[in-house]
Amino acid sequence: MLITDYVYYFINEIGIKTKSFQDFCVILVIFYILFKIIFNYNIINRVMPSYSYNGIIFKTDKLKDGINMKEFITKNIPEFKENSWSIMNPFLFNGHLQTMFAGIRTFRNVDVLYFTRQIRFANDGGCVSLDQVVSKNQFDNFNKNDLIIPKNQPKEIDEFIRYMTKEEIKIQENGSNDSKAIVLALTGLSGSSAESYIRCLYNKLNKNLNFDLYVMNSRGCGNTNLTTPKLFCALWTEDVRCLVNFFKEKYPNRKIYLFGISLGSIVMSNYLSQEGENSNISLAIALASIWDLRGSSYFLENGFISSLFYSTAMTFPLMMLLKSHSNELLQNPIFKSQYKNNIIRKIWKLKKFDDIFTSKMFGFTCADDYYTQASPIYKVSKIKTPYINLSSLDDPITGGLQVGALPLDQAKYNPFMTMINTSLGGHVAYFKWNNTRWYAEPLSKLIVNFHEKLVSQDGYHIEIDEKHLPKQVLVDGHLPVPLNSKI
Known part of the structure; x- marks a missing residue:
């Protein structure tokens, strides 16, 4: 036959x-x-989790023997289990197509959410805008005369975002002793609360009344005017620190969950490594994280497609930020010396932008110096907060294993770390056959189950196998020299 x-x-x-x-x-x-x-063409997305050798144990009064992260994920989030799979959009069969689709298509009317905004100031006088998800009823029903429009901020923000009213600010300032959860999202490069990669997750979490959902728009982003002549960088963690302290002051009984995306995940990782055991964060989740900025930069700048499309596409909105905030930024003598036509007309790539502006404005000598100091891959051992990292191995912006951009081996020796790796997904894309983002459902399950089944339970605490923790080798940056050693 x-x-x-x-x-x-x-x-x-x-x-x-x-x-x-x-x-x-x-x-x-x-x-x-x-x-x-x-x-x-590979359209089957496979999940390959990597767990630490001696992971932390979560215990509650009900879980006397405790449970580790591997057991928790296996039991509650089947999408993240070893060898689980899903079908991606057959026309987006690699990381480039996934990433381009995420950047080209508009998702304005998908996962629509409504936000109220307040301006929060850091100790240096700089400000970020903090957007909180509210119901459409709360968003629509207010007296326009009661709106508090901060000084020097735009009157109109977005059709889905408005400033808080006097009453809403009063409620915020009074705080609460309730035990609801707070989720704070840190956006990608020049991103805002309008990004679809945040809304897809928040739209699912918003169905749970026990969660308050916030997005931090970095300085100058999301229609936020600058109040100091400085933007943001991957190592600037002060704004996150101020928000976490604000939440702990106003809501002492609430647990805080951080969700960092791309650049936001670098800021998050740096904050956690700086704070160690005092981060005040119950769980951190990184999506499309960039662990090694130098490795990822090399991958981004030297790949044909990456260099031609992504680097330029990421640089353009940054140049627009400089232009829109130039009046304030020109008060900075370093920026003023660099912001000249003969210089800016040559900036088409991200590393060039960081070399001329970002690094100099934050005191680094060059982009490589900035990238080295800001890379969380050198600080993995200092993270003492339960941490879930979700990365696609075909991410054309961060780079995968081929440039060593993921600290898989290092993470195995940090009991707080869990690395969830996928074969497909691109950069903050993960589009399934129906163009919904695959990660939204499992991440929402992860946050809700972690909060309800562990963190909010009586007697919740973490136990660490101290005996098997790796010892720090360096002393003040040096290898120790044994006294009276004989060769």
Whole structure:
């Protein structure tokens, strides 16, 4: 029997009736194309988690023996289990297509959420805007005369964002002793609360009344005017620190969860490594994290597609930020010396931008110096907060294992770390066959279950196997020299 006879039999068995040989040939071609897509192009996203050797144990009064992160994920989040799989959009069969689709398509009317905004100031006088998810009813029903529009901030923000009213600010300042949870998202480069990669997760979490959802818009981003002549960088953690302290002051009984995306995940990791055991964070989740800025920069600047498209696409909104905030930034003598036509017209790549502006404005000598100091990969051992890292191995911006951009081996020796790696997904994309983002559902399950089944339970605490923790090798940056050693 010929292969065409088998196909003909299969087609008729599944209920597709062929009236002529021409119909049969058309269907045969369609099946051939589908088989080629499935077998020649990888559309199956596989999950490959990596757990620490001696992971922390979560205990409650109900869980006397405790549970580690691997057991918790296996039991509660099947999408993150070893060898679990899902089907991605067959037309977005690699990281480049996934990433480009995320950047090109508008998701304005998908996962629509409404926010109220307040301006929060750091100790240096700089400000960020803090957007909180509210119901449409609360968003619509207010007196315009009661809106508090901060000085020097734009009156109009966005059709889905408004400033808080006097009453809302009063409620915020009075605080609360309730035990609801707070989720704070740190956006990607020049991002804001309008980003669809945040809204897809928050739209699911918003169905749970026990969560208050916030987004921190970095300085100058999301229609936030600067109040000091300085933007942001991956090592600037003071704004996150001020917000965490603000939440702990106003809501002492609430647990705080951090969700960092791309650049936001670097800021988050740096904050956690700086604070150690005093982070006040119950769980940190990183999506499309950049651990080694130098490795990722090399990957981004030297890949043909990455250099041609991504680096330029990421640089353009940064240049627009400089232009829109130039009046304030020109008060900075370093910025003023660099912001000249003969210099800025040559900036088309991200590393060039960081070399001329970001590094200099924050006191670094050059982009490489800034990248080295800001890379969390050198500080993995200092993170003392339960941490879930979700990365796609085909991410064309952060780079995968080929440039050593993921600290898989290091993370195994930090009991707080869990690395969830996927074969597909691109950079903050993960589009399934119906163009919904795959990570939204499992991450929402992770946060809700972690809060309800562990953190909010009586007697919750973490136990660490101190005996098997790796010892720090360096002393003040040096290898110790044994006294009276003999060769």
